[in-house]
Amino acid sequence: MRRKIKITAVVLMTLVFSLLLSGNVLAQEEDHYGGTLNAALQMSVAHLDSDNSTDSLITAMMNHVYEGLFEFDENLNLTPHLAESYQIGEDGLVYDVKLRENVTMHNGQTMNADDVIASFKRWLELNNGGQLVSPYFDRVEKIDQYNIRFKFKEPYAPFLNILASPVSNQKFVVRAEEVVNEFGSDVIDRHVGTGPYKYEEWVPDQKLVLTRFEDYSPSPREGSFFAGERIPYLDKIVFNFIPDAQVRVSGVQTGQFHFAEEVPRDQYSLFEANPNIDNVIIYPDRMSMLIFNNANPPFDNKYARQAIAYALDFEELGYAMIGNPKFWRLEPALHEEGNPWHVPDAGKGIYGVYDPEKAKELLDRAGYDGSPIVILSGQDNAMERQGAIAIQDQLEKIGVEVELQLFDRPTVVERRAKKEGWHIHLSPFIKIVPDPQIHQGWTGTNKWISNWDSEESREMDQIFAEMLKEVDQEKRYKIVERMEEKLWDAVPYFNILDYSRLHIKRAELKNFKGSWQPFFWNTYLE
């Protein structure tokens, strides 16, 4: 009897304890809610309609308001988000998408196929990503309230990746049908989406204020970057537009801002020493591209282009362009390690091989006559400016005469569009690209980027055409391998290295994940 009581007591105690504990846990979970987050972003935007702009910052902020059918998770895996599931049929000509039911929009209505189709048609017509798709696209059909069929005229493999693309403004987001009908192709300034936050106020050049959407319907999947559950812990998010980096920094130092985007990398150790500030080094999400003008001698010859790759000490360039080795790493492939399209042995034997003698040999072989090489680069971006100066220095060491032309951005864009007057150009590219054909830089080989028009470029066109039609991931990967191999043989342009940007945040901002675009769901203030 006594024993029984004892056992009961123990069981009771355990029960009470566990209840208390769980209550505690629940209470803690509750505690995360509340607070206003102040973020300092580096640029202002002209408006908030992502389909009508090429500004990636619009997507970055409006990701809190709008959601896509598909989103990428931490490992760049395409994940259905507002979609529940999808099927690809008829050799890539038909995409059947089933939508999640009971998703409430900011106007109180439930999202259905009509909203998605209206938004999709607008995206196809206006958005830069949609315009890439539309030549291959046939039509979109409504099967029922929650089922949609996308039909293509020709197979277009990057379709789903483009829908979720984090590059520039390409992502497709679902807006309420009434808003799409109201604005048509005009810039939307009434925002009704499905996201965890809703639009409250926008003061141009000053701030954007978002408040929590109480009836938010989170995705049942586990939260990972843009995919899965997005929990709106914060009551309010204020995006402040602060163009001066030092002002953003001091704002975080004084506690005015909880987060500052892109601060000077060289102040890293300073932030590290401050217990109130956390450094957020994001995955190297930029790459510095060295682009040849393939139209003119000496770089109309592939040996001359290869010579430059051998002539450069990439590591030294890393220190000169970016500085602290925490912020850059050597990477020959167009897709970073961890990306499904990463090709590990790209550029083997040429990338990172510093061999000035071979470079001179190859230049002779290409018939280089010693005339000066013009490097055209921007002067406002540290990577472009310092990279150009460092490359000039290294080429001069092997006896190549170099003329440096540093200009402001618009002048650089204007000059590089011409066939004459420049030989080498440096440009930062977005690295996190979820599809080998999403980035406009290399979706076409004869575009501005290189004036590349030869036997080799036509072979590359062939590779791109095959890649566009191949919907099977593995077979498509094989084609990507061929592309990288070809690129490192012909070298119309090449990646010098990948580099990261540095953000800082206050220590009281918890569970912040540094991604290619900052987001504040699932984060909370302590």
Added chain:
Amino acid sequence: MLFLKKYKKYEHPYITTSIIILIIIAFLSLFAPLLTDYNPVRNDARNRLQPPSYQHFLGTDQFGRDVFTRILYGIRTSMEVGLAVVLLTVIFGGIVGVMAGYYSQIDKIVMRILDALMAFPGIIIAISLAAIWGAGKLNIILALSFAYFPKMARIVRSAVISIKDLDYVDSARSVGAKDSRIIFKYILKNSASPIMVQATFNFALAILDEAALSFLGVGIMPPAPSLGAMVTDARTYMVVAPWMILAPGIMIILAVLSLNLLGDGLRDLLDPHLKNTLKK
């Protein structure tokens, strides 16, 4: 060299100090290659942002270049620009000023044009010209000379006007001296002091404005060293590598300050009115 006779080392401490500083600066810029083992443009990025040490007297910059070396060559650039600008303004300002001051018909037209030019701040004219012509040492020299010569012309003109009706000029004319002889022998020689003072100020101003133009990115093209461009580059690293901004900044201050002091001193020395008041 009239003024040298008047100059006494201890009575004019401004001039003495500034001349000493200027001699040091001139020495540094002339013998730059002998004073350092480093090349001002060669990179060594693995040793970037090194604090001042035995190897690098003033530390290194973001490319691992020796800051001391770059200052030596930077001050060289400043001196070249300064001297060239002074020469050009004296020649063109002098010609225009003498013509305007001596021939009153030309005066009316030329001076109105110069008035219009002087309505713009010099640095604005220089920035727009440098932006149009493109960056580069020669273009900066031309742009700054164009910006400064109206003032020089005006100063020469007023000196010429006040001198041309003096008795000794009249007597020269009455004995039949030609215009050119009168201008060179009697007028220019006696208006040398305001020209000299203004030239000194122009020298200082040219150094400062070259730094300003390079700071704004329309001046000396990198990687060529320039004090102004060094300050621009150093701004980003001000907190982590203060030597990068202090060294060229102090150098600009020294050069400009000494030239301004010299100009002030010369004016005191050469102006007969001021001299009398000072003596009292």
